[in-house]
Amino acid sequence: MTDVPPNPTLEDVARMAGVSTATVSRCLNAPDKVVERTRVRVLEAVRELGYLPNFGARAMVARRTNTIGAIIPTMANAIFARGLQAFQEEARRLGYQLLVASSSYRADLEEEQARALAARGADGLLLIGLERAETLTAFLAQRGLPAVVAWTYGAEAALPTVGFDNRAAMRGLAEEVLRLGHRRVAMISAPVAHNDRARARLEGLRDALGAAGLGTGLRVIETRYGLDEGGAALARLMQGETPPTAVLCGNDVLAAGAIRQARALGLRVPEDVSITGFDDLELATLVTPALTTVHVPHQEMGRLAARCLVEMVEQSMRPRPAPLATELRLRDSLGPPPVV
Template structure:
């Protein structure tokens, strides 16, 4: 009768016995093969192979107090905004022997908090978070548990956390300057909800900055807040364009909103960009698939993801701490932005 019965898999003890070495040696072979003599190495490799051994993750995590797992919490998986960046992040992590665990928060702070706890509970060695906006309590929790975090998709100098991203405010201000130069004086803005979303907030502030610097009155700008979706972009546009003082340009918080706005504008019979200009943000693939293509702010998503992974890995390997990283964005002039219409402003509308 078998000593151990049931559905048990080979363990390190089995491998050690077969190879004629101790479990310590097997463990060493697994985590730092170069510390094991070639001859021993071969014996162990053979034993592992012939038993089909795989180390037990739980046991490993418990003994080593690390999991080689990085957690990431993104606001949404459904639209492409984060997809490219996260994909690159994952690829780079894998290259360094780490695994990515992704969760999404649906842009809700309470869910994000829950997910953070979940990932920490699962032993994530570090976390990638999007944007700064979250409760002090959350930051405190992370600090207590000793879980390093990297804040991505934003860059701010004066924060305690390590971050990688771009200056949303300045990027949007840059695009606004182009808009203003083209003679637009009535600007509509479709933004995501700005509570708990620093990126959305800063983009709106960027528009204001540029307007002020250009010498126009703040009243030139009308902001509508909504959720991030094609549908709601359309509804917001409808709302903005049904006023008596119609904007000549709609600046959207991201490309998804811009696509919705564009589609609705066309459906309402506005000619884009002749009668109405539209801009986006992010430069996701979608922005080049519309007719006309969307003028937007290009963000180096893949690069950001890749560098984010490196920063985290370096951090975990105890390398000297790099400073936060600011990436450059640039404006992609495409078909939806043009000179403002010359028709007299106050007259004739409605």
């Protein structure tokens, strides 16, 4: 990383990509006039250097609008609420207003909203997770619009990330489940397509199962985040002849719905079935029994993301924060498997 200049110029990009500065310019302003191989090389250099085009010019004219945009997958539940509130408070402390849009977990809407926020003069964007339309990533690079990704961590990602290792966190929880003796384990997950957080959590469970020699036969139900959806998935899982003794849920909303449904089915948690969550939302301690879950430092993440984004906006820096630590919260919804 020592070869990355702090304020990379068009010349730095041209040098790294082995092209002329005119070609770099063309790539950024009229990409369809450049052959793809060259364009890819230039955009890789842009990304690697964290180059922000026109930053000087932009800063001169621009006056900033002191507005930051955030695009979150959903406003319909509390998943992003606490982190976003902390993000907003820190941004405000630093002199920025926040406008929030929601993409309904759809890449096309995320891109549409990012473009709209850019058109309305947003100085920077907060995005969630690593997967998005390539055209959006290119748009951000070409516009030189600072953006930070939160709720996930990727050292090699195109955009700076402020988050945690979803895979390792779920693996840690799954290891605790296996340590208690569970062998028939199932997962209720959000749809993993276009959701790197959901996929990483599922992979973390598979990692733990594989390491324990239980690599096959994991039953996974994918469903939208929601209490009713979590409940319906639990009902399906418990119908079979050999139902799971532990159900790991992709987040606390699914897990809370599963616990409510277990009660409706006359199942005791954790005596008949253990249920775990992920996130440590407020509702984790509202349900009975309280949820064993992975604590995500939502407020710390929100504040750090705001500081990183403002740093990018004001100083043209590419911040490289370390991943945040998560913690297991062992509560009453996880116990040993029933003795058969």
